[in-house]
Amino acid sequence: MIEPDEALDIMHARFGAHPHRRALHAKGSWLTGTFTATPAGAELSRAAHLQGESTPVLARVSNGAGDPTQPDFAPDVRGLAVSFTLPDGSKTDMVAQSVPKFFTPTSDDFLDFIKANTGRTAPVKMAAFFARHPNAALTVPGNAAALRPIPSYANAKYFGVHAFRWLDAAGHVSNVRWTWLPQAGDKRIGLSTAKSGGPDFLQTEIAVRVAKGPVKFDLEVTVANPDDRTDDPALQWPADRRRVVVGTLELTAAVPDPEVDGSIVVMDPTRMTDGIELSDDQVLAYRARAYSASANYRSK
Numbered sequence: 181m182i183e184p185d186e187a188l189d190i191m192h193a194r195f196g197a198h199p200h201r202r203a204l205h206a207k208g209s210w211l212t213g214t215f216t217a218t219p220a221g222a223e224l225s226r227a228a229h230l231q232g233e234s235t236p237v238l239a240r241v242s243n244g245a246g247d248p249t250q251p252d253f254a255p256d257v258r259g260l261a262v263s264f265t266l267p268d269g270s271k272t273d274m275v276a277q278s279v280p281k282f283f284t285p286t287s288d289d290f291l292d293f294i295k296a297n298t299g300r301t302a303p304v305k306m307a308a309f310f311a312r313h314p315n316a317a318l319t320v321p322g323n324a325a326a327l328r329p330i331p332s333y334a335n336a337k338y339f340g341v342h343a344f345r346w347l348d349a350a351g352h353v354s355n356v357r358w359t360w361l362p363q364a365g366d367k368r369i370g371l372s373t374a375k376s377g378g379p380d381f382l383q384t385e386i387a388v389r390v391a392k393g394p395v396k397f398d399l400e401v402t403v404a405n406p407d408d409r410t411d412d413p414a415l416q417w418p419a420d421r422r423r424v425v426v427g428t429l430e431l432t433a434a435v436p437d438p439e440v441d442g443s444i445v446v447m448d449p450t451r452m453t454d455g456i457e458l459s460d461d462q463v464l465a466y467r468a469r470a471y472s473a474s475a476n477y478r479s480k
């Protein structure tokens with residue numbers, strides 16, 4: 181397996197090494213707000229933020245590139261990371277992105293994709309990557325459409341990708357996947373329209389938008405059948421699985437980057453709380469190690 185420090189080298193080779201920046205999702209904006217669960221949330225999980233009381237959150241919206249100078253109009257994955265502060269002061273995080281179909285079953289394959297997408301020979305290496313991974317090739321049309329420029333971070337669906345185990349008050353386990361659905365609608369714009377906004381238009385737009393009113397996302401959960409696999413983030417569950425809205429996120433204020441004076445804020449997709457557990461997905465477990473390596477690099 182490719183170790184996290186080597187993974188960081190692969191990302192830096194692709195996007196450049198940028199001191200004090202994330203190795204991926206290097207450019208973004210910070211927001212605060214609240215999350216309020218519906219009764220369906222409490223039925224599925226006993227987690228403190230799913231019981232219906234309003235929970236404070238810190239969120240970061242971002243572009244997927246590891247190059248913080250990449251303009252906002254460039255086609256890219258977008259990120260929405262949310263950290264909930266629970267009543268006992270502890271935190272749990274949800275870290276999602278805007279590509280509907282994650283395309284590799286393992287972290288090594290994902291890192292091989294980044295390697296292939298590096299340098300002047302990228303088109304040739306990418307063709308070879310997709311020839312080696314025909315299932316990944318099948319996701320290209322849908323994912324390419326999602327990578328088109330967005331008019332606002334408020335106008336994308338953000339997918340949690342992995343399965344998680346949600347435990348209710350009686351200890352019953354539901355395997356779920358979750359998605360943030362934008363109340364402002366899922367939208368894309370043409371490149372020339374996006375370019376007319378300038379290189380930082382998404383950062384400016386989200387700050388202006390939250391100053392006028394809350395930016396809202398509904399949290400939709402898909403519940404697996406007992407025999408659905410939970411270990412492969414690239415494997416979709418059948419479309420007829422039960423979907424239920426378990427809460428609403430309201431982002432209400434733009435806040436300055438909290439990573440000043442050497443403090444580091446990591447949005448960790450494996451930071452769990454009682455009532456939510458990791459599935460057996462290797463990529464999910466690996467992410468925590470890669471995010472730590474990136475945090476170590478930017479704290480130096």
Ligand code: HEM
Nearest residue numbers: 202204205240259261276277287290340341447470471474
């Ligand atoms: C093997 C797979 C993956 C690897 C190696 C990886 C690696 C990374 C790294 C190194 C960072 C920077 C973290 C930091 O410095 O704090 C990052 C950020 C991020 N990743 Fe991943 N990632 C993977 C999969 C995913 C998936 C599946 C999602 C979404 C479901 C995702 C969404 C994000 C987001 C939203 C951020 C920005 C978090 C923030 O704003 O702090 N990543 N990723």
